[in-house]
Amino acid sequence: MPPARRAPTSSGPTWDAVEPAPVVLVTGTESLLAERAVDRVVALRREQDPEVEVTRIDAAAYRPGDLRVIASPSLFGEARVVVVEGLHAGTDEALADVATYVEDPADDVTLVVHHGGGQRGRRTVDALRSAGAVVVTCEPVKKDADKVAFAAAELQRASRRAEPAAVRALVEACGTDLRELAAACQQLVADTTGRITVAMVEQYHGGRVEATGFRVADAAVAGRAGEAVALLRHALATGTDPVPLVAALAAKLRTLAKVGAARGRGLDPGQLGLAPWQVDRARRELAGWTPEALAAAITAVAQADAEVKGAGRDPVFAVERAVLRVASSTRAQR
Structure with a gap:
């Protein structure tokens, strides 16, 4: 069974701290963090129940009634995760069906809705908030200090240590786009051993300044x-x-x-x-x-x-x- 419903906090959990709930809303324009928030919820539900059924719905190609059919009670009572992707580009039917669903969500379903920002679908987003959805906000990481913290955390999650100067050099080399920065961290983790140094960063990124x-x-x-x-x-x-x-x-x-x-x-x-x-x-x-x-x-x-x-x-x-x-x-x- 999914975790008990909880009231949302004023700010909501971060992408790397969100836990499964009956309804989770992932919103904001930073696509990498939004993808990770969604993947985290799905992974945690699979840890809770390896047999959980995961269904992804493209809101832009949504057909009327899809959500209710997918979330309807199963003959064998399997737990399910339903991910509605790209609600900001969804059809009118997708917006309406999601708003209707959260008024009475199914007991054995974890619904994860991704809204990438913009005005389209704002009423449905408001309905999700009002229904008590757990809200994860994924906004762009713009400040260099925040990019350095992100890169350091990426390396730490991979159990790698890095010189502070190396992390700063990595941000200078690849810090324009968060996805590129994450990929650079993954490359260093995969292709090097030991503590990550400035020399390693320069070897792979040639001393370039922020892409x-x-x-x-x-x-x-x-x-x-x-x-x-x-x-x-x-x-x-x-x-x-x-x-x-x-x-x-x-x-x-x-x-x-x-x-x-x-x-x-x-x-x-x-x-x-x-x-x-x-x-x-x-x-x-x-x-x-x-x-x-x-x-x-x-x-x-x-x-x-x-x-x-x-x-x-x-x-x-x-x-x-x-x-x-x-x-x-x-x-x-x-």
């Missing part, structure tokens, strides 16, 4: 020309080739263009092949852009791409000029 190409792109798109050029020059000085730097700029602008086009045409951003956090971030960044400025920036980066691949005589000059053009384009609109 350099993408950090340059982030600064340029935000209009921070000085920061973008400083990061660019550091990358070039430490041996990064201009080609991947231009590729990072291009990837960033393509994401903005995709999300902007989806918004302008009323399309569902969930169909773009992007993670929810990427869509949310692009929406915020688009506030500093007009379609004309974005088109000009894409053209500038396309020119740089051709030049760094042989059409120009000075690849370093080409990529720096592209960075400045992108940064000046967005800043001019603010």
